[in-house]
Amino acid sequence: MTVITESNASRPLLQLEGVKKYYPSRKGLFAKGRIQAVDGVTLDVHAGETVGLVGESGCGKSTLGRTIIRLEHSDAGRILYDGEEITAYSVRRMRPLRTQMQMIFQDPYSSLNPRQRVEDILAEPLIAHGLPRGEDARRSVGKLLDLVQLPRSSRSRYPHEFSGGQRQRIGIARALALKPRLIVCDEPVSALDVSVQAQILNLLKDLQDELKLTYVFIGHGLGAVRYISTRVAVMYLGKIVELGETNRVFDAPRHPYTSLLLQAIPVADPRRRLRERLVLQGEAPNPENPPPGCRFHPRCPFARERCFSEAPSLTGNGHAAACHYPLG
Amino acid sequence: MSGYTLEVENLTVAFRTELGEVRPVEGLTFAVKPGETLCIVGESGSGKTVAALSLLRLLGKNGGIRAGSVRLNGEELTRKSETEMRSIRGRDIAMIFQEPMVSLNPVFTIGHQLTEAIRLHTDRRGKAAKAHAVEMLRRVGIPRPEAVYGEYPHTLSGGMRQRAMIAMAVACEPRLLIADEPTTALDVTVQAQILELMKRLAAGSGTSIVLITHDLGVVAEMADQVAVMYAGQIVETADVYSLFENPLHPYTRGLMRSLPAFGSEREGRLSAIPGAVPPLSRLPRGCRFHPRCPMAESICESEEPELQPAEVSRRVRCWAASGEIRRFAGRQGG
Amino acid sequence: MLSYIARRLLISLPVLLGITVINFILMKLAPGNPVDMLIDPNTPPELLQAKKAMLGLNSPPAVQYGKWLLGLLHGHLGYSFSSYAPVADLIAQRIGPTLLLAFASLFGGMLIALPLGIAGAVRRNTALDHALTGLSFVGISLPPFFLGLGLIYWFSLKTKLLPTGGMHTLGGEGGLGDALYHLVLPASVLAAAIVGKKIRYIRASMLDVLEKEYLRTARAKGVRESLVIGKHALRNALLPILTVFGAEIPVLLGGSILVEQIFQWPGIGQLALQSILSRDYPTLMALNLVAAIVVLASNLLTDALYTMADPRIQYR
Numbered sequence: 001m002t003v004i005t006e007s008n009a010s011r012p013l014l015q016l017e018g019v020k021k022y023y024p025s026r027k028g029l030f031a032k033g034r035i036q037a038v039d040g041v042t043l044d045v046h047a048g049e050t051v052g053l054v055g056e057s058g059c060g061k062s063t064l065g066r067t068i069i070r071l072e073h074s075d076a077g078r079i080l081y082d083g084e085e086i087t088a089y090s091v092r093r094m095r096p097l098r099t100q101m102q103m104i105f106q107d108p109y110s111s112l113n114p115r116q117r118v119e120d121i122l123a124e125p126l127i128a129h130g131l132p133r134g135e136d137a138r139r140s141v142g143k144l145l146d147l148v149q150l151p152r153s154s155r156s157r158y159p160h161e162f163s164g165g166q167r168q169r170i171g172i173a174r175a176l177a178l179k180p181r182l183i184v185c186d187e188p189v190s191a192l193d194v195s196v197q198a199q200i201l202n203l204l205k206d207l208q209d210e211l212k213l214t215y216v217f218i219g220h221g222l223g224a225v226r227y228i229s230t231r232v233a234v235m236y237l238g239k240i241v242e243l244g245e246t247n248r249v250f251d252a253p254r255h256p257y258t259s260l261l262l263q264a265i266p267v268a269d270p271r272r273r274l275r276e277r278l279v280l281q282g283e284a285p286n287p288e289n290p291p292p293g294c295r296f297h298p299r300c301p302f303a304r305e306r307c308f309s310e311a312p313s314l315t316g317n318g319h320a321a322a323c324h325y326p327l328g
Numbered sequence: 329m330s331g332y333t334l335e336v337e338n339l340t341v342a343f344r345t346e347l348g349e350v351r352p353v354e355g356l357t358f359a360v361k362p363g364e365t366l367c368i369v370g371e372s373g374s375g376k377t378v379a380a381l382s383l384l385r386l387l388g389k390n391g392g393i394r395a396g397s398v399r400l401n402g403e404e405l406t407r408k409s410e411t412e413m414r415s416i417r418g419r420d421i422a423m424i425f426q427e428p429m430v431s432l433n434p435v436f437t438i439g440h441q442l443t444e445a446i447r448l449h450t451d452r453r454g455k456a457a458k459a460h461a462v463e464m465l466r467r468v469g470i471p472r473p474e475a476v477y478g479e480y481p482h483t484l485s486g487g488m489r490q491r492a493m494i495a496m497a498v499a500c501e502p503r504l505l506i507a508d509e510p511t512t513a514l515d516v517t518v519q520a521q522i523l524e525l526m527k528r529l530a531a532g533s534g535t536s537i538v539l540i541t542h543d544l545g546v547v548a549e550m551a552d553q554v555a556v557m558y559a560g561q562i563v564e565t566a567d568v569y570s571l572f573e574n575p576l577h578p579y580t581r582g583l584m585r586s587l588p589a590f591g592s593e594r595e596g597r598l599s600a601i602p603g604a605v606p607p608l609s610r611l612p613r614g615c616r617f618h619p620r621c622p623m624a625e626s627i628c629e630s631e632e633p634e635l636q637p638a639e640v641s642r643r644v645r646c647w648a649a650s651g652e653i654r655r656f657a658g659r660q661g662g
Numbered sequence: 663m664l665s666y667i668a669r670r671l672l673i674s675l676p677v678l679l680g681i682t683v684i685n686f687i688l689m690k691l692a693p694g695n696p697v698d699m700l701i702d703p704n705t706p707p708e709l710l711q712a713k714k715a716m717l718g719l720n721s722p723p724a725v726q727y728g729k730w731l732l733g734l735l736h737g738h739l740g741y742s743f744s745s746y747a748p749v750a751d752l753i754a755q756r757i758g759p760t761l762l763l764a765f766a767s768l769f770g771g772m773l774i775a776l777p778l779g780i781a782g783a784v785r786r787n788t789a790l791d792h793a794l795t796g797l798s799f800v801g802i803s804l805p806p807f808f809l810g811l812g813l814i815y816w817f818s819l820k821t822k823l824l825p826t827g828g829m830h831t832l833g834g835e836g837g838l839g840d841a842l843y844h845l846v847l848p849a850s851v852l853a854a855a856i857v858g859k860k861i862r863y864i865r866a867s868m869l870d871v872l873e874k875e876y877l878r879t880a881r882a883k884g885v886r887e888s889l890v891i892g893k894h895a896l897r898n899a900l901l902p903i904l905t906v907f908g909a910e911i912p913v914l915l916g917g918s919i920l921v922e923q924i925f926q927w928p929g930i931g932q933l934a935l936q937s938i939l940s941r942d943y944p945t946l947m948a949l950n951l952v953a954a955i956v957v958l959a960s961n962l963l964t965d966a967l968y969t970m971a972d973p974r975i976q977y978r
Contacts (some may be wrong), residue, residue: 056515163604164372193371194542198586198600205597222516223588227598264520266545268587270568273549279524280517283485386881418884425875433876434974435897445883480973496883 011083012044013182013214014068019077021060021067025288035288037063039238040077042314047181050208050215052229052246054222054261056284060238065184065218069101070094081182099129099178106187108167112159118145118170119155125177144173147210148203165196172203182214190220201227222265226250234258237287237295244319252328254321257296294324302327332399333503333536334360334383339396341375341382350608352378354560356396357635357643360504360553365530365537367547367568369583370557373605376540379557380506383538384421385413401503419449422497426509428489432481438465438492439477442499449500464495468525487518491525498529505530508540523549544587548572556580559606559616562635566642576644578621615647623648667962674958678951685950686727689943695719696743696941717743730947740944744937749948752933757952759829760929762841763921764914766849771856772907778857779864780899783872784891786865794861801858806917810851810924817847827926848925852917856910863906868899901972908964912957 021038038060045051053061066072068079070086079087081097089097105111112121122141127133131140145152148169159167168188175183185204189197201224207213219225225232225246232249234242234257242255253259260280267273282299285291291298297307306324314322339356342349352375360366370376381387383398385405398405400420405413425431433441442461446452452460458477465473468491481489490510497505507526511519523546530537539550547554551568556577564577575581582601603620606612612619618628627647635645644650697713714720718729733740739749782794818826829844830836871877872895880894881887919931926932930949937945969975 056517165604193605194544194583195371195586195601196604198588198598199602201588202597202600221588227588261517264517266520266523266543266549268544268548268572268584270548270551270572279520281521283487283515283518381878384882386878414884414886416884417882423882425879427875430875431879433880433894433898435901435972436894437973441879444880444885448884482974493879496879 010047012080013047013082014043014045014216015078015080016041016043016068017078017080018042019064019067019079020075021063021072022075033288036238036290037287038067038074039290041235041238041240042077043233043240043243045182045214045216047214048208048212049230050217050228052225052232053216053218053235054225054232055235056261058237058284058287059235060287061218061235062186064235065103065186065216068216069103069182069184071103095129099125100180101182101184102175102178102180104168104171104175104183104185104188107191108164108171109159111171112167112174114159117156117158118150121159121170122155122173122177125174129178131178140177144177147176147207148173163196164192165199168192168200169203172200172207176207176211179211180213182216184216184218186218187220188217189224197221197224204228222250222262234261237284237290239295239322240314241296241322242320243314244316248319254316254319254326254328255296255323256300256302256327258321259327260301294322331361332359333362333364333401334538335397335399335402336383337397337399339379339382339398340394341378341387341391342394343387343391345390347609351394352560352608353382355635356562358553358555358562358565360536360538362503362536363530363534364552365539365550366553366555367551368538368540368555368557369542369544369547370540371542371605373559373607374557375560376557377508380423380508380538380540383504383506384417384423386417415449418445418497418502419500420502421504421506422500422502423506423508424490424493424497424510427513428486428493429513431493432489434481437478437480438484442477442492442496445496445499460499461495464499465492467529468492468495468498469521470495486514487521490514490518490522494522494525494529498533498535501533502535504536504538506538506540509542510539511546512542519546526550544584556583559611560608561616561645562643563617563645564643565635570639570642576638576642576649577617577646578623578648579617582620582622615645617646667966670962670965674962677958678954681954682731682947682951683727685947686723686730689941689946690723692941694941696943730944734951739948742937742945743942744940744945749944752945753930753948753952756928756930756933759927760915760918760922760931763845763848763852763918763927763929764911766845767852767856768907768910768914770849771853772860774853775857775860775864779861780868780891780896782861782865783868786869791865794865798858798861801854801856801861803858804854806851806855806920807924809854810847810921813847813850814924827924829928844925844927848921848927851921851924852914855917856914860903864899864903867902868895871895871899874898897971901968904967904971905964908960908967911960911963912953915953915956 019038019041020036022034023037025033025035041064043051053064055061063072067074070079070089074087077087078085081101086094086097119138119141122144123137126137126140141155142152145154150166150169150173154162159170162170188204189200192200204215205228208215215228217225217228229246231244232246233240234249234255236257242249242253242258249258250262253262260278263277264280278301280299285298293309294300294303294307294312297303300307302325304325310324312322312324314320336359337357339353340351341353342351356379358366368376368379378387378391382393385393387393393406396406400416405416408416432438439458439461442464443457446457446460462473462477465476470476470488470491476484476492481492484492510526511522514522526537527550529535539546541547548568554566554568554571555562556564556579558579564571564575564580571580572584575584579601582599585599586601588598601620606616606619614630615621615624615628615633618624621628625647631647633645633647633650635643636650638644638650696717697710697719718726730740739753741747742749742752745752778794782791785791814826817824824847825831825844830840877890877894880890885894915930918929919934921927922929922931923935930952933945934949936942937949
């Protein structure tokens with residue numbers, strides 16, 4: 001696959017402008033704190049590309065994923081889908097758009113109703129949106145099973161009869177049932193065995209080419225994110241700290257956090273184990289009470305005076321980093 | 329003396345279930361030298377966790393060692409009484425687990441749980457036990473160790489809890505530390521910190537480590553020796569450099585190829601291993617890997633291969649691999 | 663924690679007030695009145711009227727309630743319509759025996775249920791476990807009056823080991839020993855239901871905890887199995903049990919009404935029944951108030967116990 005070139009030509013499929021999502025946190029009876037799960041994210045997602053979201057747990061990547069497709073209300077900012085502002089849409093007004101945005105979850109087992117047969121699981125979204133019934137629905141289910149490379153005989157079986165990888169295929173088929181344009185994949189392979197992860201990643205890539213899908217891929221394993229993403233957004237404490245084309249972000253990170261995150265990944269080559277590397281110390285601080293200035297400064301080995309007080313903004317053309325003193 | 333901290337020979341573990349007996353681990357053989365790290369790598373259902381628990385004989389009511397031997401510094405553990413095993417657990421062999429969030433008792437302080445081990449296995453009592461516990465917390469890199477001593481597990485992050493678990497495990501200077509996926513539940517940044525800590529502690533004390541993981545990256549970082557497990561059996565053992573340079577078993581090769589590479593070849597497809605790990609109740613006949621194996625021949629469907637010596641200090645359980653070896657040896661001889 | 667308790671107490675006040683209002687209305691809605699219940703039907707109507715006027719029953723209900731509330735604020739619970747004794751005295755005499763009965767059954771029942779529940783969980787699906795399950799069903803389903811009469815028949819009439827009822831031997835010297843001797847049978851009846859319920863609850867709670875990974879950690883440390891169960895598991899298994907512990911107290915008070923009748927135990931239950939039958943409004947109002955306070959106090963007690971037992975929970 002090549003880098004999407006239409007990014008400057010056409011309008012993005014999804015535009016986020018300063019999107020914020022807060023959760024209340026009870027500090028005392030009267031004093032209510034808030035957790036800034038997503039704090040001012042601006043991001044364009046173009047048709048046909050895959051934007052990977054990475055960061056440590058608690059960085060807000062999953063919340064952002066759910067907010068994008070309006071499974072959560074945003075507290076500030078604007079969300080535009082295909083040029084149409086959907087930020088404040090009611091559930092009813094979202095309904096016609098729902099078919100175009102779907103989600104694939106991390107744990108395929110808990111997101112599938114154990115008492116439903118595969119064909120019911122797959123036909124349910126069709127029926128819910130008044131799409132084909134009866135024989136037509138049957139045919140659609142068959143096609144969906146073909147798409148995710150499951151045998152057609154699986155239609156009358158129950159989720160527990162499948163392995164983890166097959167269940168994730170069912171989850172993908174369900175997401176595809178309504179012919180969506182945008183799919184948010186929330187760590188779709190983290191719960192799977194290593195040997196099966198590759199199957200699912202390949203499948204997601206094939207489906208994207210075949211159905212012209214757009215993905216937002218939330219990833220735990222950075223290897224998988226690198227494999228599947230066209231662009232990557234690195235998140236830290238609710239903010240995007242680096243955004244750019246995948247190879248450039250992974251090969252020449254500009255934000256110290258990205259660099260340290262990448263250095264932390266164990267390399268599957270024992271000859272490289274003695275390489276010089278910096279180990280990122282500490283753990284991500286509590287998003288309820290983020291540090292002033294650059295949020296990364298308490299853990300940053302390169303932090304200087306300015307970082308303590310002044311929050312950097314995401315700058316740079318094509319390959320942006322939110323850092324006063326970017327690397328390279 | 330054998331010169332090994334741990335020697336496991338032909339270890340088979342059986343569990344009683346409603347559907348009859350299953351053997352999650354069969355014919356396990358490996359050995360670990362003092363100060364050495366052995367990684368057992370495998371996917372879910374490979375039996376790696378059961379193998380670890382069987383070394384401590386913590387298999388519960390329905391499980392037990394069916395055959396084979398486990399020797400710690402030459403002493404046979406399978407014939408020890410439960411009382412004798414209890415004094416070995418936590419003192420000679422310690423273990424840390426995958427989920428630091430649930431592996432500490434939520435209603436006792438960190439200090440209480442630490443000193444419990446110290447009081448059980450050493451002469452330290454009262455202030456001496458506390459001092460040692462605080463020192464262990466400091467050694468594993470926990471900030472404010474005196475304060476953390478009196479805190480409950482829920483106040484600590486996952487990484488800090490895993491550090492506390494490690495402090496507990498190494499408090500009595502065990503000769504063998506078993507770590508069952510100690511970093512799987514943690515962020516990659518915290519994983520790097522924990523792995524570094526384990527390396528440092530082992531290097532300082534000569535403790536041997538059996539590290540169980542599914543992550544080949546962790547194996548490459550940590551291991552001296554590697555045992556690859558599939559469906560309850562070891563399919564390949566080797567030193568870490570030979571294994572990554574030249575994996576002999578098709579399963580090992582498949583695992584390595586299915587990793588999204590970090591090099592330049594991002595384009596194109598990953599080579600996945602087809603199918604899934606078989607459940608214990610439906611193990612295939614012959615070689616357990618043959619339904620997923622690209623090299624399977626007719627013999628693989630009917631005859632189970634043995635774990636056979638391959639190159640120097642390597643073993644592999646595969647008809648094709650050992651056949652190749654034989655042909656290779658034949659050519660060399662002729 | 664202290665401010666939490668203070669706040670809870672403050673919130674309780676309007677709740678209590680509301681309860682008394684509802685009680686008053688319900689009481690007034692019930693047919694009959696104290697004078698009709700009290701007096702010979704042949705009494706001349708003028709006399710009845712005079713009696714009603716004397717008891718203040720002719721003023722509008724709101725005024726009656728207001729007077730009662732005003733009295734309460736001054737610390738007066740009024741006088742009983744039937745015995746003309748101060749209600750406070752009546753309750754003070756009766757509350758001791760009832761509390762003794764209730765707490766003896768509660769603690770006795772828990773002491774028996776705890777080891778049995780643990781044993782059932784540790785040896786699950788064995789003959790012992792099945793036997794315990796059977797026992798608990800018997801405890802739950804035996805009606806108290808049946809069990810009570812059975813116990814009286816066997817232990818009092820047949821073997822003459824224990825007294826049939828009352829709290830003190832007639833003409834005896836009384837004392838705590840004598841009271842405890844009389845307590846055995848009624849407490850056993852109340853405890854039987856508690857044991858039945860709690861065995862199953864403790865077993866379930868323990869089963870849940872036995873799966874936890876921290877027990878494996880304890881075993882891997884070399885902790886004795888008896889301590890793994892009796893310390894590491896039990897401490898956690900007790901948490902959910904504590905929550906139902908407090909909720910049990912109001913139920914016990916209700917149960918004691920019946921048991922006090924069977925064994926002529928001189929407690930609140932007997933007093934309550936008498937006052938209901940004679941429509942003794944002041945006594946009923948006071949009893950209801952006491953019952954409401956007990957319920958609220960046991961809820962608060964439960965929460966306080968829970969906070970102390972589980973370090974993860976903090977009330978602020």
